[in-house]
Amino acid sequence: MPHKYGSAMELRHLRYFRAIGREEHFGRAALALRVAQPALTRQIRDLEAELGVELFERLPRGVRLSSAGRAFLEEVEDILKQVDRAVDRARGMGSGHLGTIRVGLSEIIAAYDYISYGLFHFRENEPSVVLDLRSMGSLHQVAAIKEGTLDVGLVYDAHIDDRDRDVLERAPIGTGETLLAVHQSHAFAQRDSVTMAEIAGESVLGPARATAPGYYDRMMAACIRTGNAPHFTQECTTHSILFSLVAVGMGVGIVTTAGTRAPNPNIRLIPISDLDLQFHVMLVWRARDRSVALRRFVDMMMQQAQTR
Amino acid sequence: MPHKYGSAMELRHLRYFRAIGREEHFGRAALALRVAQPALTRQIRDLEAELGVELFERLPRGVRLSSAGRAFLEEVEDILKQVDRAVDRARGMGSGHLGTIRVGLSEIIAAYDYISYGLFHFRENEPSVVLDLRSMGSLHQVAAIKEGTLDVGLVYDAHIDDRDRDVLERAPIGTGETLLAVHQSHAFAQRDSVTMAEIAGESVLGPARATAPGYYDRMMAACIRTGNAPHFTQECTTHSILFSLVAVGMGVGIVTTAGTRAPNPNIRLIPISDLDLQFHVMLVWRARDRSVALRRFVDMMMQQAQTR
DNA sequence: GCCGATCCATACTTGTGGGGCATCGAATGC
DNA sequence: GCATTCGATGCCCCACAAGTATGGATCGGC
16 A cells, blocks of 8 residues: 555544534543544544644643634534535435436427426425426437436437437337428318328428438338328428428428427418328436436326326 | 444545546546555445445446436535635644634723734734634633633733642733722822822722632732721722712722723822832733644734833 | 542554455457 | 456455553542
8 A cells, every 4th residue: 555645534533523522521422432432532633633733622630622623623513414414415315305307308399298297297296306407409318318418308219229229218108190280371271181192292391300310211211101202391400490480381391299289379280191100209218327216207207198 | 343333434435436426437536546446446335335325327338427426426525625624724723823812801901002902913913813802800711711711811910819820821911000090070180199098088999809809809908008908988890880980979999000091081090109019911821722823822912012 | 648530641452444456247449 | 359448356464443451640538
């Protein structure tokens, strides 16, 4: 062992010092600490040597805190309290009733009612667990989860690479329908459904392949199966951009969302009858993450999704 | 050694954890801490067992802080900072340039100019040493010093019991003259001096034997030596009470103070020519008190007194 | 003034456990 | 496949914390 220069000071010294300082009596402190008195004498001697200060005045009979000792005692009380607090909090996190969960939310998924209800429900049941909600794109979420800067994501299954199978755990909590978004003044607006063939003649807005390749490719493959793959006149990186463009009449848009309730009164969402395409809304988290709070969160979200 | 239930957690665990948590790498942390890597593995294992929480996610290659670990790291950083701070402060007190000195001041002695100057001078030279000035009677000061609730007192020598010789250190920093306090309208007011014989016919105010027996007895002994011991019509427990009574014409008062400058424009202080009585203003402190700041304070007050 | 009690310090011994070294096992990159 | 990275494990050693016994100084009771 290469000899040590640094502080050999340990919590033991502080715990002993606190006990003796409070009592101003080695014997009683030793009793309280359940150690023999000479142990205290030695540890205090070492502590004083380390600090270069006498912490006690040695009286002919007994000891008394020196002025340095009095000041040091105050600090030690704080330190030991803080240590206890840190231990308690760590244990609390072990129990899963304390901590922070960093949740990734893409805007389109945050719009699902049962997601909101689930988050609300969890907050009510675990008020001491902080939900750190972060709005971020699906691919970014997956990367952040793998990297450890995010704990759980809410994304479409299409965004999850199968090669991450063993590092990322996942669970489905719902499905997303793929619909056509049209402006209320559009000819399709009053229709109950449309076909891909009909869409082919329109100016079509779709997702951006660069920001969501898995999603894009699965959608395109399904379109091709109908025999009427659209040509996107504009790729949109987010659903809100796409909706904005539809709202100003730039064209019709293919979007995946929950139900047929549109986010804008000027927009109608129409089922596409011949498109065989379903996405799953997935919870994603690191398989190695042992956080009990996270497990509880996942369980509660899944349960909430089922009973919706 | 009776087996221990309590926390075996030590600062070593926290220091190791902090290093590894910062690096998220056992090897580099071991290098920084100048210990071998297996030592860290074991200490972290013990720490996790103690807390009941996994602080790191073990990856196939390397580690990463778990969410509990992240939270714990923040607390540990605080704790270790606070420990360093406490050590620095303790060392500072060892150097004598930091700390608190509890100074007892009786009102009459606080009125001495060179005392005020001395306190001011010390504060200027040691701005990081807090002077905790406490107004209290002489006997109370001596008791508090012996008891350890006061660090240094400023009292007349008459208040110090010789039997405390080996427990209380003392040093003279000036003398106090014993004078007659008279109202400006009194017949003595324009005199340069009076005799005890003249005083004998007056209504005389003096100190209270109960609150200052040493002072009272020395004064009375000197009075008796003059052959004209006064009879006190009123004993006063403090000088301010005595001055108040003199100011309203209740009588003349025998007081010990510095110079002939009275605290009240209606009062004159007249020397008593035949009274052979001198008191010393003393600094008193515990002989066992090793505080460097206190020594510095005592030295500075003595020096200030000499050069006044 | 002697005896016992109190209280911290010291001397000596014991055993726990922290650390070093060597090695393993798993994953990764060329 | 082979070398490398990285944490975990096994084994040994010795440093040091704690225990027992005792010393030295003071104080109180009779």
